[in-house]
Amino acid sequence: MNIVLAxxxxxxxxxxxxxxxxxxxxxxxxxxxxxxxLSLNGYMLQDRVYEDSYTIRELAxxxxxxxxxxxxxxxAIKSDNRIFNxxxxxxxxxxxxxHDKIHLPNYGMFEEARFYDRGYKIESFKTKYxxxxxxxxxxxxxxxxxSELAKLDFKILYVLSNSPAREFNDEGIKIADQWYxxxxxxxxxxxxxxxxxxxxxxxxxxxxxxxSIIVNPNGDILNSFExxxxxxxxxxx
Numbered sequence: 252m253n254i255v256l257a258x259x260x261x262x263x264x265x266x267x268x269x270x271x272x273x274x275x276x277x278x279x280x281x282x283x284x285x286x287x288x289l290s291l292n293g294y295m296l297q298d299r300v301y302e303d304s305y306t307i308r309e310l311a312x313x314x315x316x317x318x319x320x321x322x323x324x325x326x327a328i329k330s331d332n333r334i335f336n337x338x339x340x341x342x343x344x345x346x347x348x349x350h351d352k353i354h355l356p357n358y359g360m361f362e363e364a365r366f367y368d369r370g371y372k373i374e375s376f377k378t379k380y381x382x383x384x385x386x387x388x389x390x391x392x393x394x395x396x397x398s399e400l401a402k403l404d405f406k407i408l409y410v411l412s413n414s415p416a417r418e419f420n421d422e423g424i425k426i427a428d429q430w431y432x433x434x435x436x437x438x439x440x441x442x443x444x445x446x447x448x449x450x451x452x453x454x455x456x457x458x459x460x461x462x463s464i465i466v467n468p469n470g471d472i473l474n475s476f477e478x479x480x481x482x483x484x485x486x487x488x
Contacts, residue, residue, distance in 0.1 A: 252380045255281040255485040258463045258476050260452030263293035265303055268312070271324060274483060275316050281485055282380060283321040287450035288352075288387050288411040289336060291326040295454045300366045304329045307346060310339070317341035321378065325387065325411045333368040338385040338411050340376070348376040352387040353396070360415065360457060363389075373399045381406035388412040391433060400441055407488075408437060412449040416460040416479075424478070427462050435470040442468045444488050451479055 255278045261267055268291055278284050288294075291310075292303055304327035313322055321342040328337040328349070335351040351370025355363040373396060375382045382405040390396050391410055400408070416424050430447065438445040444467055451461040463476040465486050474486035 252283070253281045253485050253487050254446060254465065255284045255483065256446070256448045256463050256465075256474075256476065257284060257286045257290075258448060258451060258461045258482045259286070259290070260481055261287070261290055261293050261450050263295060263299075263454055265291075267291045267293070268310075272312055272316065275313075275320060275322060278483070278485070279316075279319045281320055283323065285323045285409060285446060285448045286325060286411070287448050288325040288338070288413040289327060290324050290411075290450065293454060294413045294450075294459075295457065296327060297362065297366060300327050300334055303327065304334050306330075307339075310341075310346075313339075313341050314344050314346065318344045321380075323385070323409055323411070325413075327367070334366070335370060336363060336367045336387060337370075338387055338409070340378070340383070340385065340409075342378060347378070348374070348383075348385065350374075350385040350387065352390060354389040354393050356389050373403070375403040375405040383407045383409060385409045385411065388414060391437065397437065397440075400437065403441075405441070405443055407444045407446060408441065410434065410445060410447045412447065413459060414449050415457040424460055424462075427460060427478070430462075431464065431466075431472070434464065434466050435472075438466040438468055439470045444468065451481055
């Protein structure tokens with residue numbers, strides 16, 4: 252199974268969809284192409300979330316492209332008069348699973364709880380490449396998520412993130428070390444692959460550090476990405 256991770260810079264507008272289409276077409280040889288959290292919108296939407304969020308119908312082009320390759324994207328999604336920070340999995344011209352972010356941070360630089368409705372459940376779902384689970388950023392930092400994952404049977408955990416850089420030290424970035432510790436632990440405890448995709452670029456003073464990785468069930472890092480630079484590359488698992 253070949254997974255392509257698109258560690259990209261993301262614009263704070265709807266032009267991201269066009270670039271997603273280009274990247275997907277260029278990597279249609281892969282089995283799965285994965286994008287970061289809110290990859291179709293940008294992070295600091297704030298009040299613009301009401302204008303720039305998508306309905307599922309507006310993403311028909313991703314449905315069509317998934318006839319050749321499975322696609323995972325992050326988007327602000329309008330549904331039932333509410334707006335969610337969602338991860339979407341397209342395959343064989345269908346949206347086969349949607350995860351709505353459960354834990355919406357609302358402290359410091361984060362204001363997600365002001366603008367999004369929260370999801371309520373984490374589920375495994377079947378794909379052509381085995382069962383999978385999707386979570387979004389802060390979800391994985393909560394003990395109840397770790398507990399829920401332990402109840403599920405899955406082969407791959409996809410973690411979509413918009414993690415800003417903070418707490419630099421002589422060895423690198425503290426937040427990166429913390430993320431990698433969590434991902435390795437989750438992979439070992441659940442006997443799964445953990446696919447972590449984090450964005451790069453800047454928005455309103457926030458700098459996103461990238462550093463995407465794939466961890467195998469033994470806790471070994473198979474593929475690490477550059478910090479702060481765009482990179483699109485694949486790994487076979």
